[in-house]
Amino acid sequence: MSDRREFRDLAEPSEAHAAIASLELEPATESVPLEEADGRVLAERIDADLDVPGFDRASMDGYAVRARDTFGADEADPVELERIGAVHAGAKPDVTVEAGTCAEISTGAVMPPGADAVVMVERTDEVEPGDEGELASDDDSRIAIRTSVAPGDNVMVAGADVAAGQRALGPGTGLTSREIGLLSALGRETVPVRGRPRVGIVSTGDELVRPGDELDSDRGQIYDVNSTTIAAAVREAGGEPVLYPHAGDDYEEMERLLVRAADECDLVCSSGSTSASAVDVIYRVIEERGELLLHGVAVKPGKPMLIGRIDRSPDADRAGESAYVGLPGYPVSALTIFRTFVAPAIREAAGRPEPRTATIGGEMAVRERYGEGRLRLMPVGVLERPGTDDPPLVYPVDKGSGATTSLVEADGVVAVDPDTEYLDAGERVEVQLFSPEVRPPTLLGVGEDDPALNRLLDRLDRPRYLPVGSREGLRRLRGGLPDLAVTAGPVDRDVESIDLGGWTREWGLVVPTGNPADVSGLADLVDRDLRFLNRDRNSGLRASLDAALDGMAAERGVERRELADSIDGFEWTVRAFESPPRRVKAGDADAGIGLRSTAEKLDLGFVSLGDQNVRVRANPDRTESEGVAEVREALAGIGAILEDLPGFESA
């Protein structure tokens, strides 16, 4: 392996921030139509170039008058004025108000010449023609004014709202509905806004396939996670992502792609492959086609981060160079490094402040030791406690950074200083959420995986459920963090909990369609040469299987271990309740442990070994939580949830 990848001198995180800040990401100002300006940032100050309103405007329905004609008028002693016409909104006045006259006027209409005030209609009366024995046409009636008004009363003079030349909005203003409203009043058709930095995303690695394309697992292909994740994160930070087709680990192809991305973008991010050779190739391209500013940062994760510049090609539309950042390959690491180092630079270039929701305060739920001598960006889960004054609980999530599920099992990261030795339970921490839109859950459940439970979870507001199995679920419930644990089958651990309800499910052996090997029960697995597929020890299905083997061992007068050893595949365990049946369907095994419902769903055969109890057990400290209350409510409707699930009964 190349020396270059050794990163012996790791840069400080502050140096990485400085290196990125030194890059020029800022795009040109754009002019956008007003109706597309919402959410953008004003590039320059907007001064009014007209008066609003542009004319002296009646602000009441009533009569336009010369104020001095009304002086002295009151309820007891009205003044009568001759009505000489009417002015409506949107029309040019065709009358002039002279002494002793008035004109009917609608709200929003132009004040007719001569008039300097409006008397609201409620303080006037039409004088009945009979009153004075006169005959008056509609356009030639007399109006009794029962109040006096001062010049300017009920009139909004031209420019009173905004006057031409006034500063209306400053540069850097984030445009929301209300600023759009003011710009409309000023008649703006287009608005100068900060450009969105274009961020090219190049993902590398021969094994990566775009979502939607066919996957060849035999060749070790996996779907490309980083490109779409980073693209979405770029958009959230106010940038415009551009995805480039996959680059393999070939120098020529990588060079061509990176330079093309540099030609077209303000910033190029590469990410994706964990393979050494791809990183090596990128390193060489940056050194030869640009400048490497920094390689390796003293932060966990993210040590292999690269920061540099790529020269644009001579025939590119724009000259100069593009910024470049190389992100780690694991999804959580890539998103963490992006959020910490790259997103702030994109926001800065786009003129957008960090949203107030980007961080959230919380309290460590457990003690967490540390002491690696470099900054740690620790992925954490957050559990909100609505309806209480308690801050959210924060707990470390460490599934290994390669797991994409960490992306949704963690909500953000806590930055732990190099010299922090531990975070104590109860300590206040600040969580940098993966996205300002992340809403941490209000319920944390752990335990068995189960199809009825999946449906029940669908009815809750924002649950997080970790299918760690019944045994591990109980262990965690005892640890005090989760709100509830779901167990299936016999339980070998006594954990204090409140039973919220549950159901039973029929379990057994799932066999190929038509049961070609004629499996009739457990004894066939023990006594015949059949390939079996099991679940691990945390699973409630496994607990019931072990109990059944205990029974058979007692009958036969042998140890359970002996029976287990004679089952081919007893230790061949897979992850989830559908996994053994799916492998059976794929022809990998003659029988797998599973549920009747799964067998029917997958059109497989099923040999029942019994029913097992599934119980939802609440943490005794959380029985009053909003999340647990929602679970209780959902359990009350369990009948409907189980309705078309074969082998399920409420219990």
Add this chain to the structure above:
Amino acid sequence: MSDRREFRDLAEPSEAHAAIASLELEPATESVPLEEADGRVLAERIDADLDVPGFDRASMDGYAVRARDTFGADEADPVELERIGAVHAGAKPDVTVEAGTCAEISTGAVMPPGADAVVMVERTDEVEPGDEGELASDDDSRIAIRTSVAPGDNVMVAGADVAAGQRALGPGTGLTSREIGLLSALGRETVPVRGRPRVGIVSTGDELVRPGDELDSDRGQIYDVNSTTIAAAVREAGGEPVLYPHAGDDYEEMERLLVRAADECDLVCSSGSTSASAVDVIYRVIEERGELLLHGVAVKPGKPMLIGRIDRSPDADRAGESAYVGLPGYPVSALTIFRTFVAPAIREAAGRPEPRTATIGGEMAVRERYGEGRLRLMPVGVLERPGTDDPPLVYPVDKGSGATTSLVEADGVVAVDPDTEYLDAGERVEVQLFSPEVRPPTLLGVGEDDPALNRLLDRLDRPRYLPVGSREGLRRLRGGLPDLAVTAGPVDRDVESIDLGGWTREWGLVVPTGNPADVSGLADLVDRDLRFLNRDRNSGLRASLDAALDGMAAERGVERRELADSIDGFEWTVRAFESPPRRVKAGDADAGIGLRSTAEKLDLGFVSLGDQNVRVRANPDRTESEGVAEVREALAGIGAILEDLPGFESA
């Protein structure tokens, strides 16, 4: 006027919420490409339909081995295995690991048949051919393994991340970058998301003109503010706005337009005109072409709100009816009612929770009386106090709801209960921001309007400056709310303040280009028959003019009043520092009070009457605030700000 508009029985706000909740707004589920799914809401649960990874995957660079071959190996006593080939990421293994052999493997590669663990490269050595006197080709070397591994070590088994059949994401999940990442891992090309409710916006009123079109002020035309404001607010709530062309006040046209909008949308909002006849026409259309559920709500503003349904036409693409809400005509009222009653219904239909940033806590800065017996949605400004533990200050804004500037001078509303008599200064209140993206200012300035000040404000982060004039500015500063006041000219009020700096500006009479009336000074206004245009008493320009008249009055031995009375237009005042010169330019006056810089900008003539001092005065209680610190910094660079402003000097 029609009885219908009297709204004698106002509905309670809760009835209005219930009426809107009874309407069916929910659009059909959509399927969108993964790259457009960010920010949308999942319409249904997503289960994994494949294992991630889809194969047993090396999670380290190193050697794939049979674990039992390594048992007992350590640094002191390595085990040697025959290297039989290599497996790279993205390639199908072409070797089988048998007892005594190993295969080089890269992170992410498929485990070759026979191997069940990986030894990381750091714990291995290639055995030098010379060591044992053997000659080995590259593909036939021997590897010393310096550690023992257990089955499964450094291998991520198929489905370990997500197993097929597992619940991946629940319905109602808001999709952010991290969920996009998980969906990518599952290979999803499209995602089922909640539809966005289509909201048709119909604005009414003959006087309204779309921004960008020509405005005829003589006819009383104004730009349509509500359509674009509400369209942006619809988008912010997760809906999709559709703007319909203006409807006049004609029944036929209004009916055609409302029914067309109903045919195409889930909800129709009308707003815009304050004219009685338009409201009347809408009322009739809803009654005749649908159903009116509610008219008039006991809330200030918003009494004239309408809620109902409009039947779709028989030839519409979809059957049934559209919801209908009629909003008040004034922009702040329309936005307030939309935010309070309509936005929650749109969010509900779109499956989006109210953003955490939609409300903000604060503390009343002043005592505010109330007691009108109906719910008041009081427009308020918010002043943040960053760097302190103090909550934001909240103060009522009441410019009259017709003013579009209230849209940006207020940040949101405080709901004041009908039975609240007053809110005390210091009382905690919750502000419903006009938009979740509203960022309240961190500096509140008041006082004189000035072109240099406008430039200075451009250099601050989030200032709010109310150009109320020098005199009113000082009055408000004494009231204690603003951070600073800016005054120009002589000041007649002694207000405790800290002088932060300032400049001088040359003021005088702005006259038409070439000074056709040959104006040479104030005496011409007094002694000749010239039409003049003034500023109001709050303006510092007016204060300097009054002082100059005082001087002339003393010289002539008369009262200032006498001189003022002989100036035609002395009481004809307009709003902003550019207003008198602009009217002069339009030919409305022979001279106007103004600045040399304005005269030069507008290519007008200028007769100097002197220089006046502009001072920036800080509230003594706020000299440590972040906003004031920014102002100090900006004032330090005042030289550059004044550089090309004629008649301005630093002082």
